[in-house]
Amino acid sequence: MRENPIGKIAILLFSLLFLSACKAEVLAPTGDVAAQQRDLLVLSTLLMLIIIVPVMLLVVWFSWHYRASNTKASYKPNWDHSTKLELIIWAVPLMIVIALGALTWVGTHLLDPYRPLGRISAEKPLTTEEPLKVEVVALDWKWLFIYPQYGVAAVNELAVPVDRPVQFTLTSSSVMNAFYIPAMAGMIYAMPGMQTTLHGVFNAEGTYQGLASHYSGWGFSGMRFKAKASDAAGFDAWVAAARAGGRTLDRPAYLDLERPSENVKPETFAAVEPHLFSRVVNMCVEEGKICMAEMMALDREGGTGLAGTMNVSALTYDKDARRGTRAPVLGWEPFQVTGFCSIEEEERMFGVKPAWSEAVPRDPAHLRGHGLVRTGGLMDGLFDRRRPEAISLAEPADAGASNL
Structure with missing residues (x-):
């Protein structure tokens, strides 16, 4: 029975209807940044097609021209070099690579996600309105x-x-x-x-x-x-x-x-x-948990010793707990140090006053540890508890223990 090619074409066209709901947002964006990225993608593809299309066409032409039944095709088994052909083969791809590299380098730097926008669109300059x-x-x-x-x-x-x-x-x-x-x-x-x-x-x-x-x-x-x-x-x-x-x-x-x-x-x-x-x-949304930036500032100043190793706890609903990993020995509940001992408490515990305790701390009111220096750095203002909007978690449990 002879096959009907029209039926196959009809089935193929009918199957394409299922793709009618797809949106080509990458190639048809409505934002200027995405439009520039689209242009970079299209131009890069066109540059590569300058090499790909001729190569694909030549593969088909060589296969047809040098077929066994074509006795008119020249047969040169001893041919091995052509300066003109070598120049074309290497020069054209090299030029394409240079153009592609320059286009990509400039485009990716102009479209750096951290770089503020330089315009609203190709037709609209940047306004003075705050982003x-x-x-x-x-x-x-x-x-x-x-x-x-x-x-x-x-x-x-x-x-x-x-x-x-x-x-x-x-x-x-x-x-x-x-x-x-x-x-x-x-x-x-x-x-x-x-x-x-x-x-x-x-x-x-x-x-x-x-x-x-x-x-x-x-x-x-x-x-x-x-x-x-x-x-x-x-x-x-x-x-x-x-x-x-x-x-x-x-x-x-x-x-x-x-x-x-x-x-x-x-x-x-x-x-x-x-x-x-x-x-x-800074992973410190939980009540009583020291912030990561503050802990890094303490580490920069010399650290907090053994107490600091337990002062940063994991999220209560972290990835290990919810994915069925075997619970640790101490359980999933977070635990952390709530304060650092003062010199007087340490003396009562050990009976010997350390030599370094004679030094006067620079700012003992900032942190609960009497011998700890005030933190600094990029987020210093956020951790200054003398300000009402501070978010420092190194605070005493009650107002009467400001140095603990």
Whole structure:
């Protein structure tokens, strides 16, 4: 029975209908940064095709021209060199590699995710308006967005105004993840205990897909969110609706939100506890846990001895506990030192006053240990307990033990 080629073609065309719902966001972005990345990708591909296409055509031509039945084709078994041919074979690819390297080097530096935007779009220059700052936390398995300029937060929902630069500051609560909005900007990693930055902008209103592009466990497939780009009035209305919600994202609420959960519906918070994002980065959201930056500052000044080895505890819902790893001898509950002994307490314990205790500490009121010096560094202001907004956790349990 003779096969019907028209039927095969019809089946092939019908199967393509299942791809009609796919969106080519990478090749048709609505953000200037993503558009520049698209252009870099297309130009690089075209440069490589200058070599690939002729090679593929020549493979077909040589196979046809030097077939066994073509007796007119010249046969030269002793031929081994041609200067002109060697020049073409090596010079053209070398020029392509040089052009591709220059294009990639310039493009990747101009599109550095840490570099602030130089323009709104190809037609619009950069305005003097302050960029919108969004603090992003990759949770298991959802995204948390904090707006420090407006004091609101949202889960699995990102709202931004059109034609306003957005500065993302990202971290993660437990494992490394990747933040990606194909229509807006490139991908950037979010890692626990670290902070990364991404700049982007939307040039058209709409609702776009955001996702986690790095596998992170059971709920990875549902770790998606909607990025809503609207005009300034629409964004202000979204902020007003979030403030009317009434819920506050404080430290206990964050720890509850940090618990692993899948396919979480979008929700908003009317207020956010100050310095919450800094605590997430420094792994000290839990009450009574010293911050990582403060511990590093203490280590820089000489350390805290044996007590410091137990002063940083793991997250209550860390990756080992929830994935069934054998529990440690001391259990999963975190434990840490709550204070350092004063000289008088040490003398009562050991009966001998150490020689170094005669030295007058530079600032004993800052930390609970009498012999510890004041911490410094990049986040020094956040750990100064003389300021009301300080977040230092090296505080005594009661006001009467300021030197303990």
